[in-house]
Amino acid sequence: MISCQRHLFSIPPEVAYLNTAYMSPLMHSVVTAIDGGVRRKSTPWTLTIPDFYDSVDHARALFAGLVNAVPDGVAIVPSASYGMETAAKNLSVGPGRRVVMLANQFPSHVYPWQRLVREQGGEVIRVEAANGDTLTGSVLAAIDERCAVAALPNVLWTNGAVIDLAAVRARCDQVGAALVLDLTQSAGAMVTDFAAIRPDFAVVACYKWLLGPYATGFLYAAPHQRDGDPLEEGWVARKDSQDFSGLVNYTDEYAPGAVRYDMGERANFALMPGVVAALQQLTDWGVANIEATLADRNRALSARLTALGLSPTPEAARGPHFIGAGLPKGAPKDLLQKLAQDGVYLSERGGSLRITPHLWNNDEDFDRLVSGLSALL
Numbered sequence: 001m002i003s004c005q006r007h008l009f010s011i012p013p014e015v016a017y018l019n020t021a022y023m024s025p026l027m028h029s030v031v032t033a034i035d036g037g038v039r040r041k042s043t044p045w046t047l048t049i050p051d052f053y054d055s056v057d058h059a060r061a062l063f064a065g066l067v068n069a070v071p072d073g074v075a076i077v078p079s080a081s082y083g084m085e086t087a088a089k090n091l092s093v094g095p096g097r098r099v100v101m102l103a104n105q106f107p108s109h110v111y112p113w114q115r116l117v118r119e120q121g122g123e124v125i126r127v128e129a130a131n132g133d134t135l136t137g138s139v140l141a142a143i144d145e146r147c148a149v150a151a152l153p154n155v156l157w158t159n160g161a162v163i164d165l166a167a168v169r170a171r172c173d174q175v176g177a178a179l180v181l182d183l184t185q186s187a188g189a190m191v192t193d194f195a196a197i198r199p200d201f202a203v204v205a206c207y208k209w210l211l212g213p214y215a216t217g218f219l220y221a222a223p224h225q226r227d228g229d230p231l232e233e234g235w236v237a238r239k240d241s242q243d244f245s246g247l248v249n250y251t252d253e254y255a256p257g258a259v260r261y262d263m264g265e266r267a268n269f270a271l272m273p274g275v276v277a278a279l280q281q282l283t284d285w286g287v288a289n290i291e292a293t294l295a296d297r298n299r300a301l302s303a304r305l306t307a308l309g310l311s312p313t314p315e316a317a318r319g320p321h322f323i324g325a326g327l328p329k330g331a332p333k334d335l336l337q338k339l340a341q342d343g344v345y346l347s348e349r350g351g352s353l354r355i356t357p358h359l360w361n362n363d364e365d366f367d368r369l370v371s372g373l374s375a376l377l
């Protein structure tokens with residue numbers, strides 16, 4: 001178990017911030033790193049060629065370490081949407097073929113597939129947990145020989161409903177489907193093993209459970225997907241781009257690995273040091289320890305919510321870090337605003353209350369949530 005890490009963040013005592021699924025706060029170390037990064041640009045004579053490569057490659061390696069992948073498979077992207085667009089550009093559907101996803105999936109992981117089937121033919125299938133079956137069971141049942149792409153998260157962003165991705169991978173192997181994941185709501189907080197899941201592509205935006213700055217993210221590409229088409233044809237992703245004076249010796253060759261999918265201006269002198277600082281802290285804590293700690297606290301909190309008349313998703317059906325709870329009938333419409341007036345922050349998505357604490361939360365935060373809810377319900 002990891003003890004409360006609130007001292008690493010700037011969260012006033014009167015704020016109970018239980019909304020990682022919306023956006024994490026930045027740690028002091030991340031703010032300091034970003035501040036240093038911004039200042040580098042005010043002295044451009046100190047920015048040298050290695051600055052275009054070193055922190056980017058450091059971030060790649062740290063992210064790879066968090067998901068049990070190799071750095072060679074990791075590209076730097078500005079958002080989940082950018083990474084997903086890259087995946088969609090390199091996969092095909094066509095008449096009679098299907099993209100299988102969840103009902104109520106996050107839009108950045110829906111629109112690229114809708115466009116692909118509009119352009120190429122085929123259809124999108126939206127899966128809900130069938131009566132009496134788990135969500136994983138229903139997803140597995142939907143993946144048959146017609147499935148070209150299984151486009152899924154590890155947990156659903158509205159209520160934390162969990163999917164067993166290793167089981168989905170095994171099913172995709174049987175039918176020859178590609179597996180494309182959006183792990184923005186799970187990577188960093190839930191043990192994620194790419195060696196077992198073997199996604200074709202996986203994206204993660206940094207600003208939630210990776211505790212990083214906004215407008216940064218990663219795209220993982222499997223070994224057989226590292227020779228595809230990038231969204232941009234920038235200079236830095238090409239072979240030998242380090243030779244700045246030779247950049248007009250144009251080449252058709254990309255740098256090795258998934259680097260070809262890197263966004264333009266990926267070095268991002270301001271934000272990339274913050275990404276590195278955040279991922280270093282996650283690595284030091286260890287994702288398995290983060291998961292165990294959040295699971296333990298959420299188990300206790302969930303029991304208290306049930307006692308108040310809410311219906312949290314049962315533990316076996318949700319991500320350990322993520323509580324989704326149905327509200328009792330008659331709950332006030334302005335519940336979230338009222339809680340926020342009392343300094344308690346959470347969100348509501350798709351009719352479900354989203355309670356997503358992290359290591360900065362202390363017992364007082366949980367007590368304030370419970371007493372706030374009990375006064376309002």
Ligand SMILES: Cc1ncc(COP(=O)(O)O)c(C=O)c1O
Binds near residue numbers: 078079157185205
């Ligand atoms: C599951 C999921 N994916 C991605 C995002 C962010 O997407 P993007 O990086 O495209 O803005 C969010 C934000 O709420 C999300 O919940």
